[in-house]
Amino acid sequence: MKRTHLPLNALRVFDAAARHLSFTRAADELAVTPAAVGQQIRALEDVLGVVLFRRTPKGLELTVEAQAGLEDLRAGFLRFEQSVQAMRAGQSSKSLTIAAPRDMTARWLAPRLAAVAAADPELRFTLIAADTPLDFTEANLDLALRWATGPDDLEGVPICEPALVSIAPPEGDGLFHIAWGSDHAGEQDERPVMRVADAGLAISAVRQGLGHADVPLLLAESEIAEGKVRALGDARPHDHGYWLVAPTPQWRQKKVQALVAALTSC
Missing domain, CATH: 3.40.190.10 (Periplasmic binding protein-like II)
Structure with missing residues (x-):
């Protein structure tokens, strides 16, 4: 099913303005100008075809149409926050999936992972045999170890001097x-x-x-x-050496950075 394009930034501004009933206080929360808040609200009203705020002598009031959608909107933003937290949780977890050639795993990687795990008993490793490069997304990898001339299109560091x-x-x-x-x-x-x-x-x-x-x-x-x-x-x-490689998103994870630091301390 094709999803409707949602003006998420304007909806976020609307939520802040609705909570404060003030464009000025909403602007302070969002670190923008009151004029920018007003512009986003007007653009959202144009997209929706409804008026969201009414000015009265006492200040801003929500229209009936605005009130009708506000509860579901806030529930949706809460779900967004929960989704982002769930995705970030993988970065802070103690589980890593590593692909490496069989001989490198048996003779070099496994003993060093044992030493790393001894210092942090909560660490968990999943080792995948990979004598040829694997697709990081399909294999759900955090890190790979390859015998190569360089990292190719990935980020990488060599293990010692080849x-x-x-x-x-x-x-x-x-x-x-x-x-x-x-x-x-x-x-x-x-x-x-x-x-x-x-x-x-x-x-x-x-x-x-x-x-x-x-x-x-x-x-x-x-x-x-x-x-x-x-x-x-x-x-x-030699022109070939063992390289630790990963795409940029994996490389930013603290757990990957810590493991790479431990494995490259020759």
């Missing part, structure tokens, strides 16, 4: 160059290429002694530190 590191088993080099995603470096290697779905699986294959791989330093740091794999030289800058 870098790759070559890793190998603790002993020996294995048989394969283990490639993942768009990694084609192994095609130049003398050893055959073993392809896996993501960097997490590449790290697991290296740990099993299958070969070496070029993976994000962020995902391999703990295995390197624990001696489960060894680094073949220093990490090197």
Whole structure:
């Protein structure tokens, strides 16, 4: 059903003028001039085709037509206020929905969310596996973590400095160059290429002694530190990195800002 176009600003001015029975006091409440109030009332009367106020020696009076609609109008404004409060409540809630690649979630994100939640037990997280970008509106996301060259058309910040590191088993080099995603470096290697779905699986294959791989330093740091794999030289800058991204409305939420601050404190 097509809705009637409502002159909401003029109706708000009418409500204030009706409560005060004074254009001057209504103007003070709305932070406008009395002339602006009078202009809005006249415009509303033209739209409705009725007179709303009558001037008498004692001051302004509401007409019968104005009184007939005033109660429902005020009830409607109350419902508007309740609706706005309900929508704002989501911003102040302790629940966040986050989309991230599976390997990043398992190896980096989940442990850090556990630490964040330990500091605030009221926090609740919903994690969605997303190896490719999801539509924020359809998935009802607060935040997403992506392996990309930048935030594209969203707002975003990188997690640490994007870098790759070559890793190998603790002993020996294995048989394969283990490639993942768009990694084609192994095609130049003398050893055959073993392809896996993501960097997490590449790290697991290296740990099993299958070969070496070029993976994000962020995902391999703990295995390197624990001696489960060894680094073949220093990490090197890369055009891709992990980015926390969200549309502008989500980015303005305090709960999103707090989580981003916690996750980017490298």
